[in-house]
Every structure is written in structure tokens, then in C-alpha cells.
Amino acid sequence: MKKYFYLLFFCLFTATVYAQSDSVSLTSLVESAVKVNNSHPVEKVYLHFDKPYYAVGDTIWFKAYLTMEAHQLSELSKVVNVDVISDRDSLIETVKLPVTGGTAAGSVVLNGLTYRQGNYHFKAYTLWQLNFPPSYLFDKVVTIGGSANKGILASASYSGNIADKNSKLNARILYKNPDGTLLANRRVDWRLDRNGDQITKGKGVTDGAGYLTIELAGTKAEDITAGTLITGLETADKQIKTSAFTLKNAFNGTDVQFFPEGGTLVADIPNIVAFKALQTNGLGLDVKGTIVDDKNQQVGTFSSQHLGMGKFTFAPAVNAIYKAKIEFPDGTKGTYQLPRVTNSGITLAVNNSNATSLILQLNASQTYFEKHKNQAYYIIAKTGGYVMFAAQAFLNSQTYSATIPKSKFKTGVLQLTLLSTAGDPLSERLVYIDHNDPLNISLSTDKPSYLTRQKVLMKAATKFGDKPAEANMSVSVVDESKVAYNDNQATTIASYLLLTSDISGYVEQPNYYFGTPSAKKADDLDVLMLTQGFRQFTFFDIVDNKIPPIRMLAEQGINLTGTLRKFNGMPVFKGNVRLIIPDKGISAETITDADGNFIFRNVVFTDSSSVTINARNNVDAHNLKLTMNADFYPAVTKQQNFADEMPNIDSVLNVYVKNSERQYQTNRVLKEVVIKASTKKKIDHTTYPALSGLSNMPDHVLDGEQLKGCNNLLACLPSMLMGIMYRDNNFYFARDYNLGNTKPIQFYARGLQVDVSYLSTLDPKSIESIESFSSDGFTGINKMTDTHGVVVINLKEQPKGTKISLDELKRMLPEPNVVSFTPKGYVKTRQFYSPKYEVTRAVQNSDLRSTIFWNPNVLSDKLGNAAFSFYTSDGRGTYKAVIEGIDKDGNLGRTVYKFTVK
Template structure:
């Protein structure tokens, strides 16, 4: 970092300040602070991930289309650190239901999730992170809640109303659940069994019957001492004699009492110093609650009014006096009241205030209490670890101030810290900086103001910097039918709200895009109150200055690699061991390497698709196979329990309206064999016992299409030591000589052994543990061996091993000394968004076009004039179509634009 340049800038600032002195680079405390920040940004560069999704909620059978932007540093430039991105779909039980790994080029990638028809409805999370981001921890991953409904196999829709009251000091909840079908016709006279869980404890289990309007009334007492913070009603409604449908109703939390916290500006109240005090009222559901009241002293004299201004947050001014204490008299929305004590004021100390209302400058002021020593205190302001401003108060006055130009900072969170002369942090305040120079102006227009169903539409966009100069940038665009997919733009997560705001703040931020949709004087003031109630989370000064931040434990993934350690059976490293990696998927692939003196090996710069099985073989330098292989960084799908409120609470009516269209689209696609749908059979009675499915079979003829099949239960019963012993005498027309199988059809040619799809040598059976075998398929006749060509001339023995669903199996499970198979997570091949082309005569126009996502374009690149365009055909329905374009250029300037047009 160029300290002279930085301090020269501070000298200019000192001319505008009171009692600020010029700082030389020789000042020891400031040198240490700047050096430690520079070391942190060098050793721990901060990657961020943002995902643009095509819409805010989904139905089973839908596709989630997504574009990822991975940025680095305070300027949000596209990252070149990582070459792979992990994206997970996590259900409300904190279980990973889908996981894809996408290749990343210059900080961008895109992909999709196909939501199976068998997926249960509920609230899910999408989580995205690079391997490098794991060093900072999961709280820094991109995470967004989405609702997934089920209209494909579930024709029951619910709406619930609640009433809360108190009975003998217990909380009474009266809930009315309405059950109706897709056409809003009530399910009347239907039997419903239900169970109520409050705060993870079941308190009621009963049955009831819906009335003529499809309503079921449920009443219960929450007798727990704790208020209702989480609750669910699990219901099963019997819609007919053969069908019962499960519906889980999430209970809304108590609307009365809320947790109220007070946040004096910069950290502390100081007697005799006027201070702004922010507060935040949060309900048990984690969302803001509007409150009102007043602040009184210990003599019950009113000193300030208390009222929220936005989402449970507000601010008031207070000058505490020595010998007095203060409390808040609070009234909640339901009329209940409470008293909360304010933090005690200190006799000495500082209050650092920031006025951020000016668009060009920050007005910073530090005021010390009576008798406070202010000499040689420092102000350091940083953004993303980059020091943007420093100054020192050398005059010793208890009050000093400065006007700081905002153009010294990038857009985003800036942290201002007051340090002592010894370099100890005293006060801290964060402020949000938004500079027009860091924003892109994105103009979006359609070829016509209005269009018709199934008509071709051309969308034009132009990207420019704030000065009007065109830019080359990367963008993505989603087009949805807002008549079917209702949106709340303030509650959305956008490229602006995530990269500039929430990715650097502690705690949950409600309606993050509210501050960016239509910025004005009120939203800016509300955003400043948010800064007073949240904290900067990227590092803590104490750990940073003590150089106690751990070294990175996870390396950035440039490409895929498979690495590990070769050890003796006693656990000691085997130096210079020979390691071979091979697979036959898509053709024979073989690599070999030599381990180092610690027995470590690595196959780097690999590129392979997902679900490819590899065999790894290790031998000592003298070709002994009595070794074990341990792989590095085997991925764990453990997920920290979700404690975040749902980002977007989708109303029942909006979701049901969407699912109504989703159901019609699903049925139409299923009728014509389109879409990614599972065939759901009606209930049938099976009278003939069928062969068990061989889920892990690699049989090219199809699972189970063999002359003979032996399953795992055979090995479990007989308890043999080696697989050839298990199979000897049990395979028709197969004999074993020296552990090598031969078919009686060709005594001189050994049978080809295929392990999990990998061709191995005939004596390989001796290396396989019988306990790891799921099934064995024997191919002897020409009808079954022909597909294997000359390799199958002597017959084929397919060994299918146990994996995930069979038992508690590790992907790196050792079959025998020196051999393991491994199915690493490879790159997912993203699908291409499909939309009908009505100018193609081959397009079947008889299919009803009920798309909700009309079009999805993940990779738009503007030319040197800032222009780009894309074309598509409208769906077959009228409505308001919403186009959302997001992206950035190579300087990290961000852009977002929402554009709507009518289809009539």
C-alpha cells in the first residue's frame, strides 16, 4: 500500500478538519494497523458470490435457472482465484437435496436445478460458495430462501388465519386452516388428522372434519414458558378413499412481545455527550416489529420519543446525565407493554458521529466526555480491508471533526474506527457509501411497447458508466410473466443489495433491495439507521492486530484434482510410492504419479463430468500392495442449522395462483412427453414378486439383464473371506482357478472383471472385500456378452459395489490393500434453456404455452458500444412481462434494471 499517497490525501483533509494533524508514515501505531490490513487482504482475499435466479419461487417439476458472479475485493471485480463453484439446494430439515459443481471462467458461471416431481413442498435454501470461501466459514456463503410448492401431485391448497390470546398465563392459539382445490373449490366434510409442534415439542395430536367451506379449526395452548418462536401443524387430509395428502402449516410466531435492542452510535453512551441511539425491535420470527413509546430517566421524566421508522428500526437523540439511568417504555402492536433498560453511560470516553446525508462528503465528528484524553487518537477508515482514510488528533482537544470526500471510498460498507495512541480500538461506526461512479446505467427496451401472445420479441440493452461512456460488461436476464409470478422487488436479493450490503453485515437484513430500488432521502436515512443497528463482520480488530487470524485451511480450486496420502497398514507414510488413477468412462483414461517423501500424491488440472468413477491403485517402490490410500478433502454435505428468517415470505394466495398455472403447464408437458418429469403411477396391487432393482449396476444390457445375479444377502449369510470363495460353486457354468473366474464356454480365456464400470484384471477379485459387494451379474451367453465385443469373449463378471443408499458407505471405501474406487464431484453440464420457436414449422402449436419463466439468458456480453440484444417468443398467455437484467463490467461497476411490457 502506498502510505505516502494515502497520508498526502489525509493532509488535504486536515485543512477541512479541526485539530487534525498531518500524519507521517513513520507513525508506529498507524503503520501497524495499515500493515496488518494489507497482510489480511493479501493472505485472505475475500471472494463473494451472487446468484441471479430466474424467479422468486417455484413448483416441483420446475427448473431453477441461475447465473453466478464471483467477485474479489472491495471493488467487486470478477475473481480469478477460483475455478469451481459449489451450489446446494437444502430443504427445511437442513438436508442437502441437490448439489452441483460448476466450472468458473473469469468469475462467472451458470447452471440449473431440475426440481423432481417427487420433491416435497416447503421452504428451501440455495447456498453457493467456492472452496476458498470455506476459510471464512459458511456465514459468508451466498444463501437465499425460496419456496417450492407442489401442484403436480398435490391438488390441496391451504390458507391459514391465526388469533392469539392469553388463558391463565398460557398463550392460546386459534388457527383456521382452509383446504381447497386448484379451482378454489373447498374440500368440505373431509377427515383431517393433525399434530401440533411448538418450539420443536409436540403438544397436540388429534383429528377433525372440515366444514362446508373447507375450514378446519384448531385451538391449543402453548404452555411452555418460552413464547412461540417456531411451530408447525402437520396435517393429513383424506381427499378420497384412496388418497391422503400431507400439508405442513408453518405457524406464525407471536405478534406481541419482541426483542428490543439499543445501539448507541459508535458503541457507547458518555455522560454529557449528545448521542444518537438506534434501536431494533425483532419478533420471534426474526422480522422487524413496529413499536412506539418513550425514553424516561430514573425520575420517570420523559427525555425522548420512541417510534420505528422502517422494519422495526428507529433512532432518537439522548444526552445522558451523570447519576441517571434510562429505560424505554415500549408499546407493542397488540397493545401489550414492556420496559427495557438502556445501556449505562460511561463517565469518560468518546462518541463518534457520522452525518452521511451529503451526497459528496461524510461529516465525521468525535466528542469526548469531561476529562477524556484525546491527544494522538487516530481515525482509520477502511473498505474491504483497503485503508481509504487516516488522520490523527494531535492537538488534544476533546472534540474534533473532518469532512471526508466520498470519492475516497468504493461503494459499499465503510468502517470508521477511533484508535488510541497505542493503537487500541475505542469506537466504531459503519456507513454505507454509494457512488454513482461505481454504478452502471443499464437501459432496457423492447422492440414494441406491447405485443401479442406467441409473438417474437427483441429486447435491447445498453450499458454505460455514470458519465455516459459505453462499457463492455457481462449480464444475465430473466423474463417472467408477472401476472402468474407476483414479485416484491423490495424483498428481493439483487446484485446490488448482496455484493454491496448484506455480504459484509452481521445478522439478517430484511427487505435488502428496498434501499436500492428507488433510492431517495428516506431510503438513504433508513439505510443509515440500518448501519447503526448492524455490525461489520469481516474481521475483528483485536484478532487482526494480534495477528491471530488462522492461515487458510482450504485452497482455491482452479480445476479439479484428486489427492491423498499412501500409508502402510500401520499408518506410516510410504515415500516414493507409485500411484495410478484410471477410469474407462468415455474411453480409457490412465494417469500415474509418484508420491513424495511424506507419501502424498496429487493428480491436478483434471476436468471431468459429474458421477465418473475412478479406481486408484497404489504400490510401494518395490511393488508391494500392502498399503492404504487416504484421500484429501472428501466433501462433507453437513449443513449448519438454519436460523435465518425466510428472505421472502410468499403469500398463500400468490403461491396458490402460481401453482395453478404450474399444474396446468405440468399436465400439458406430461401429455406431450415434454419437460423433466417423473412418471407417477397410480396405486396398483402387485401379485408377482419382482427382482430387486440393481441401483448401482453398470451392465450395458441394463440392470439385471444377465444370465445370473447374486445379491449382497448371499455374502452376508455365508461369511466367506474372499469373493472367489463366496462365488465358488454358486455361479452356474463358472469355475475359479487361482482366484480367476473362467466360463465353461471358454476354458482358456478368463472372464472379464468389471468393477463399478471399470475394466480390471482377472485376478482383481482377490482385492475385493465381500462386504463391499452389492451384487454380482454373470454374463456368459452371446446375447449378453455381445455388447462387450472382444473383451467379453470369455464372459463378463460385473461387480457392483455398495454406495450411499445401501449402507453407511464412504466414497473412498477401501476394498483391499492398495486399491480404492472413488466417485468425486465432477463438473455439472449446464442445460440450455428451452423455449418454443413459433417461426419454425416443426413447432407443435397445439401445445398450450403456459410458461411462467418466459426466457432466460445467462451470458450476455455488451459490445464496445455497450449494446446487446436477445430474442424470444412470448408465451401463449396475456399479462405483464417483467425483464430483470443484472451484471457488471471488468472494473466491478454493478448494474441492474427492471423493465416491463404488456402482452395483449
């Protein structure tokens, strides 16, 4: 691991140095910070997706960029994990990608068995990142539309303030046919569910305009915000069409927060105070208002300048109390307390408006100055987690100013901290350094416009400054008429790695700050810096030695670990364990340590590979038992980017989903024919009365076909049923277990309770499906059995008189010293299909692609040149190419290029 010690000492103010017995030297303080950063280097993962939203049936294509230090491609970790999490915080799928040269490419198929319409969070991380807080993990909301053939479109609007007990909370839902016809005078049954439990229910009839109003007044606020509103509309042919609406961001509610520059509101000196007004949905709200003192005398006014954020300046008086009287856009008003005034204190203020220099200013109140006159202070600047600047200042007067050349810092978030000589942080300010020096990526095409199904030759040229740059890039081309999107809302390689990954809290429209430079954008970005917190370790942590220890080592490959014990529980020392992966021709052997643990390192295999591990080659082998360790999943935390979730997917993505349905129409018609021809009854949990109270939407469903290659269900389940772990002969939901909930899962088979040992007797071929539920719904199962969650194993119907062969009987009674399973391996590499229209056009089916081209491996040469080609589809209009990437020195770039297809 490279050692970094970027340090520039400055003495900002000349004065006599006074010795202090409790002081620490600036050098030792900086060295401590450097030591922490060298032992805890920060990795970042960024995912570039081919488009911003999808439909069930699509394939999501993405590229992972793994960086560390000064945004250079990381050499630390060799595996990137991508978790797909539903808006109900259920783990849907995990993708494991091998990293080569700091990048990896992957894909997720949105099959209808696993995915439904909703907002999903894609979390990307390395195991090394799990040594840091959850906010360090990449998190992006990806909205997935459902089927256009479900028969209705439903969109909801809401009224009422969730924080006001006297406010009426109403949901108003508009129902339409896919062709836009209003569904008037239709019966609708509705219910409010929370974690599978029904809170309340009702029924109504749509009015002449297709609207249904649902009153939720009287229901607990926590039940509403954590609940889902489910409606069933009866169509003319008596079918019930279901729609679901997540309510966590639905109802009105506002909050206004105030952030004094430097962190403290100090009396008798001018203070810049930033503010942010937020709605319940997490988005900014433009407001205006006045500042009044405790005598109700107005001392200032303010109004927001961008997305609910703004700033004002005033000098508070000693012992005064201030409030802000706010006026909201709808005419309502509110009063909010400003932070408490500190009568004696010092703050660090920064003026970032100068193009070449930062202007720093220390402001001390009169009483503070008199008490600390001529004392020394430290100013330390960090960027990218590393100390880039350190200075010593002396308090000779109440206000001192100094300048620092911006050339000392790279583009990105800079954390400036004022500390006492004892190492105590006194004031902190974030600024954004912008040298306007991105990796320059230019795109060009061989023609100004194209016809449908015509070949496009596109060239890319990469430069940093005036010199060619070798860059690693990914490019997506979409038909913009099918994929409309506000580019300000995009999460880009620059907005994430340079901005949002280094600050805490949600940032609305992050790419707005990276568009064409302007004075207003620079000022808006500075206000953002005043309202956000820094994500790295603080000096409080460093000085007090509160840096958490390293728990997870950097993953260099896939490791398979387990234990070998005797039946009496004693570990086997120096036991022989063998691994076999038949389809890969892999065979390896290892021995156990004194605790019976064994490990196979850097095993390379794909998700579908069957792995067998046995301990037969040991003395008294038939009395030995093998147990495999479960995968580790990050703990569930509040989704930081929940404001990006799309509330009315039906209406917003209607055009896209319709096109997607047409694109896959042939395959779906064939599927429908097969289903209609089948008279076989589907077996699921609703088949059994004791389980009918479970939710109609399991957290995860494992189809029996996916168990092919599995010989031991007990060994396969932890790796195949997402989010499930096996410990001490019990199964748990991994995320809850990691948070301290150690109640096991209750299993059911054929509608009856079964214990874990029964699973080893089941033949995987006899299983129709397996459903998992994190909540037991209305069944009361968890209360009766003191468990947490339910897994239902649905068995196929067996013909009467079926005989079991000897081989099948052996498989039902597996040897304890042999484990055969399908662990989580690397995702299979998929190739993006790009058709070639070089022969005739008449025989081709309609080409309705929305993603025209995707290439995750665009590499420019030493001259900065790269080229690629593709064919247009049948769509006419504007096509948008988005290319982004990084060069070997960590310079980031992104370009959007549009061309016309006639």
C-alpha cells in the same frame, strides 16, 4: 496476488503532539491492516436466478458472479460450489461449477424424488471463503411449491406469544379444495414432530368454514420452534391428504434492540440512538414509545420510520438508568432496558446527509476530556476490506468536527473506526457512500408490444458515466402474470455486493434502498447502518493478531486425493497410483508421498463420470489398500435469512403451481399410467417393522437407477449420497462430523443391521433405493448402537433360484487396491430451451412457460452493445425482463424492463 495500500493521511485538528510510551504509529497500524487484507482477500459469490420461486418439476437457472477487491471479477478461485439445503438443515444437493473469467452458469432440476414443497437455502461459496466465518457465504431462500394435484390447499395462522408462559399457543388451519371450495366437517389427525420425534398429537374436525384450531399450550417452546406440525385431512373418498407447517417463525414474540451511535451511550453528551423492533419471524415491526429514567420521568419519545427501525437523540445523565416503554401495533406494551450509560467516554458521530462530504464529530464527556485533553487519536476508514483513509486527531475540546470528501471512497459500506494511539478501538460507525454511479444498463425492444408466440428482438446498451462499458451480464424474462413479486424484496447484484455482503444480520427488503433515490431512502439507509454490524475483521482482531490462519487454499480445479497403505496400516512411499476416466479418455499417474498421500490435480469431469483409481502397478500390490478422501462441507449454522421463508406456500404459490402443473401435464399423465399399470410393491424402509419408526420423509433418497456405472458401493456412497463422508472405515454425516460429532452412521440392509464392510459385497444393480436419516425417529437405533443417523439400503426382490455369475461374484468382492466410484464433478451444462415459432402455430402444444427466456452470457462489446432474441409464449399481459451484470472495472448494474403481450 495484487497488493493494495489505499491510504490518505489527514491531520484533522492541529495541536501539540505529546509522546506516549505505549503508542503505535498510525503508519504501522495501517500497514498491519493492509497486510491482513492482502493475506486474506475477501471473495464474494452472488447468484442471479431466473425467477424468485419455483415448483417441483421446474429447472432453476442461475449465474454465479465471483468477485474480490473493488468488486472486480475474481481471478483467485476457479470453482464455485452451490449447496441446496432444506429448511430442516439437510443437504439436498451440491452443484460444482467451473469458473471462467469470474463467472459460471448452472442449473438445478427439481425432480420429485429429491425435492418437495418447502423453503430451501441456496448457499454459494468457494473453498477460499471457508477460511472466513459462515456469514460470508451467499445465502438465499428459494421457495419451491409442491403439486397442485395433491387435492387440498392448506394455510395456517397463529396466535399466542412464544415468550409468554401464560399465553395460549394456537394454530388455526384453513382447508380448501384447489377450486376454492371450503372443506368443512372433515376429520383431521395431527402431530407435532421435532427432528423426526413425535412430541404430541391429536385429532379434530374442521368447522363449517373449513377451519381447524389446534392448541399447543403446555408444549415446550423449544419443541414448538424447532418442530413441524403435520396434519392429515380425510377427504370424502377416505383418502388422507397431508400438509406440513414449519413452526420456527410461527408464533408471536417481539424484541426491541437499541444501538447507540459509535457503540456506547456516553453521559452528558448528545447521543443518537437507533433501534430495531423485530417479530419472531425476523421481520420488522413498527412501534412507538417513550424513554424514561430510573425515576420514571419521561426524557424523550420515538417512533419507527421504516420496517421497525428508527432513531432518536438524547443526553443521558451520569449514573442514570433508562428504559423504553414500547407500544406495539396490536395494543400490547413492553418495557426494554437501554444500554448501560458510560459516565466517562468518547464517541465518533457521523453526519452523512451532505451530498459531497462526510461530517465527522468527536464527542467526549467532561470527565473524559479532562483526563485525555490534547491526546492523539486515529480515525481509519475501510471499504471493501481495504484501508482507504487514515487520519490523526487531537482532543483539544469536548467536541470537534471535520469533513472528509466522499470522493475519496467508492460506493458501498464504509467502516469508520476511532482508535487510541495504542491501537485500541474506541468507537465505530458504518455509513453508506452513494455516488449514484451504477453501471448503466438500458434495454429496448424492436416493438412497443407483441402478440403471443411472436419474436422479440431486445437490445442492451451499457455505459459507465458517459462512456461505453464492456460488461458481463445475465438476463431473465418472465411472464409477470404467472410470477408476481415485490421487487423491493429482491436480492440483486447491487444490494448483495454493495450492501448485505458487508454487514452482519438480516436485511429486510434490501432492494428498497436501491430504487429511485430519495431523501427518505437515504435516511432509512443510514438508520440501517446504525443497527447493523460490520462483517470484516475488526481492529481488535488485527491489533491482537487474532486473524485465523488459512486452512483452505483457493480451488483451481477438482482434486482427487486419497491414501495408499499396506494391510498393516503402514503408508506406502513412492507408490504408483493411476487414474482412469473412460468416458472422458483421461488417464493420469502419480506417486504417493512419505505419508502415503496422493493427489490428482485439476481433473475435469462431470457428475455422471465413473472414475477408477488403482495401485496395481506396485510390488506386492495385492496387499495394498486404496482409500479416497471425502469432500469437505461447510458446517451447519443458523440460517441468517430465515425471515425470507414463505410460511403458507400452498396459498401464496397456488396460481404459479397450477400453471406449472399444466405445463408439465403431458409428462405427468404418462407417468401416472405407468404407475397404475404396475403391481410391483415399492420397497422402502417402511417394508421392515424395525425401521417403521423412522420419519416418512428421509433427508435424502438415492434411486437405484442413479447407481448405474457404480461398481463398488463402498466407494460410490460418499460422493453420491449427499452430506455423507467416509473416514477410518466408517461413514458420518459430514456437517455433524465437522462440528465434532464423531459418532458413525448405522447401516441397514433388508431391515437388518450391517457393518460397513458388508457394503463392499453388495452389487449396486441389486439396490432399489438408499435412504438417509439424520435422526432415528422412534426406533431408538442410535441409542442402542451409539451411532448418529441411519442409512437404509433397500434391495430389489430377487427371483427364487437366481444364480450369481462369476463376474458378479468378483464385483461383490472387489480388489482393495482398486477403487471405482462416481465423485462429485462439474454439473453438466444445460441449455435453456427457447422455442422458435417460425412455421405454423396450429400444431404446437400450449406454451405455458413462466420463464420466457434465460441467457447467462450476455456480453456487451467495446461500444457497450449487446442483442438477443426470443419468442413470447401463449401468456398475455406484462412480461418483465431483468438484466444485471458487472463491467471489467467492477461497476455493477441492474435494470428492469417491461413490455406488453396481447
